[in-house]
Amino acid sequence: MSGAISVLVIIAVIVLVVVRQCRARRISDDRRWWILPGILIYMALREPGLTDPRHEALSVTFLGAELLVGLVTGAGWGWTARLWHEPDGSLWSKGTRATAFVWAGGLVLRAALYGAATMSDIRQGSSALMAALAVTLLVRSGVLALRAREVRPAYGGAAVGPSPQPAWKDRV
Structure with a gap:
């Protein structure tokens, strides 16, 4: 692929993800949350130029840093999203201002890494960015799936996750 x-x-993918994140979105009990990141990882690994052959060790270091930024951004994104139950028991999610700050921070860090790699004469192809985006989406989806199991409805509907512990007054 060119x-x-x-x-x-x-x-x-970024436009799709950002548009979906800015709107309230129902979270289904779908187990296929890993498919889009999996496709992106496959596409990134298929492309030649994931690392710069002229500076292999330094290129792998920058790729590792890029993947680490993707991991932290995805985790921050997943933990800052607001989750709630509707009266019908469905679970919903929407990004918050903190989510926007996490995205902005991730973009700034990625730009800084790209600039440092360019100043070090290391060529980073689009496959490195695609792999980092895949890691971001994979971690974000995993964190949301983990959080979704622990969120309980405020009233009515079926509880998701373990039953709540009684208050300390109830245990006397």
Whole structure:
């Protein structure tokens, strides 16, 4: 796949994810939350140029840093999203201001890494960005799935997760 197509895929995924994050969205009990990140990882690994062959060790270091930024961004994104139950028992999610700050911080860190790699004469292809985006989405979806199991409805509906512990007054 050419570099232009890879860039278009990355932009399309980011737009899709950001638009979906800004709107309240129902979280289903779908077990396929890993498919989009899996496709992105597959596409990133298929592309040549994940690392720069002229500076292999330093290139792998920058790739590792990029993946670490993706992991932290995804975790922060998943933990800052607001989760709630509707009266019908359905679980919903929406990004918060903190989520926007996490995204902005992740973008700034990625830009700084890209700048440092460029100043070090290391070529980073779109596959590195695609792999980092896949890690971000995978971790975010995993954190949301984990949090969704622990969120209980405020009233009515079936509880999700273990039953609540009695208050200290109830145990006397």
